[in-house]
Amino acid sequence: MESSPTIGIIGLGLIGGSLGLDLKQAGYRVLGVARRAVTRQQALAQGVVDQAAAELALLQPADLVVICTPIAAILPTLDALVPWLRPQAVVTDVGSVKGEIVAAATQRWANFVGGHPMAGKATAGLESAEAGLFRGKPYVLTPIAQTRPTAAEALITLIHQVGAILHQCSPEQHDRAVAWISHLPVMVSSSLIQACGQEPDPTIRQLAVALASSGFRDTSRVGGGVPELGLLMARYNRSALLASLHSYQQNLAHLCDLMAAEDWAALEAHLSAAQQARPAYLDPPPERPRS
Numbered sequence: 001m002e003s004s005p006t007i008g009i010i011g012l013g014l015i016g017g018s019l020g021l022d023l024k025q026a027g028y029r030v031l032g033v034a035r036r037a038v039t040r041q042q043a044l045a046q047g048v049v050d051q052a053a054a055e056l057a058l059l060q061p062a063d064l065v066v067i068c069t070p071i072a073a074i075l076p077t078l079d080a081l082v083p084w085l086r087p088q089a090v091v092t093d094v095g096s097v098k099g100e101i102v103a104a105a106t107q108r109w110a111n112f113v114g115g116h117p118m119a120g121k122a123t124a125g126l127e128s129a130e131a132g133l134f135r136g137k138p139y140v141l142t143p144i145a146q147t148r149p150t151a152a153e154a155l156i157t158l159i160h161q162v163g164a165i166l167h168q169c170s171p172e173q174h175d176r177a178v179a180w181i182s183h184l185p186v187m188v189s190s191s192l193i194q195a196c197g198q199e200p201d202p203t204i205r206q207l208a209v210a211l212a213s214s215g216f217r218d219t220s221r222v223g224g225g226v227p228e229l230g231l232l233m234a235r236y237n238r239s240a241l242l243a244s245l246h247s248y249q250q251n252l253a254h255l256c257d258l259m260a261a262e263d264w265a266a267l268e269a270h271l272s273a274a275q276q277a278r279p280a281y282l283d284p285p286p287e288r289p290r291s
């Protein structure tokens, strides 16, 4: 790839918009495709893209195209994009689930590499996009046996440009891992909010609402986001998410047993183990050096 490649971004929302801001700042020429005129105007005004259009034909000169649409639109978008691509162009996606996408996309375009930046917000849309969103955050690439090393290399350069921390694993490993740390929390957090609402006494319910503070804010954040995201996680990562939900259910049942038996020592051991385990998730080891 030449020294300053042209990047195409399809879907100028939170993730696509944030990528555009960072890549333009890094000196790349960024071409953006968005269906709505208001999105295109806003993207140009915010400095997210150099050029914007509704048609995929805009991306003809692109060296690398990032598909940033909702998950359900990724494969249909790739199908529509293929006729416009230069033979050596690299295509990636940012979808939160990889198993359903990567093999099918690689069959459609040999220079495809699945990706998932682990950075997000509870709000969607271009207005939520921000520069530096990916800095210091994990960015997972999910190559498969058919993935071309040169395509993965192009993506790795981009990941370093936005300051993200590279991880690589198979699509299946990715989906099982994110079921635990991203998709299960959404389901647990939404159940927490729902369970609080099931308090039968309206006076207590209103008091709970009035007293809710930082603890509830933290634990309800991911469950109180846009419902479309949780629905997509459940539909596209169904088996891994179900497995983690069942395991979580067993954990809750164990907690109920301990409390029913007034086994305070075992409960303390459970809580202490959780306290010791938590930092590893929040302060993970840095990216392994490239071989």
Ligand code: NAP
Pocket (backbone or CB within 6 Å): 010, 011, 012, 013, 014, 015, 016, 033, 034, 035, 036, 039, 040, 068, 069, 070, 071, 073, 077, 094, 095, 096, 097, 116, 117, 118, 119, 120, 121, 123, 124, 125, 126
């Ligand atoms: P978003 O803010 O809603 O942006 C998606 C954009 O795609 C919209 O701005 C929309 O723009 C366009 N779009 C919507 N439906 C489309 C369709 N059917 N065909 C073509 N374009 C369409 O969503 P996002 O949060 O950036 O998520 C985008 C992708 O990133 C998803 O695949 C998601 O799994 C992944 N992801 C999200 C997060 C997160 O926390 N949000 C984190 C990591 C990865 P127009 O309507 O103007 O065309």
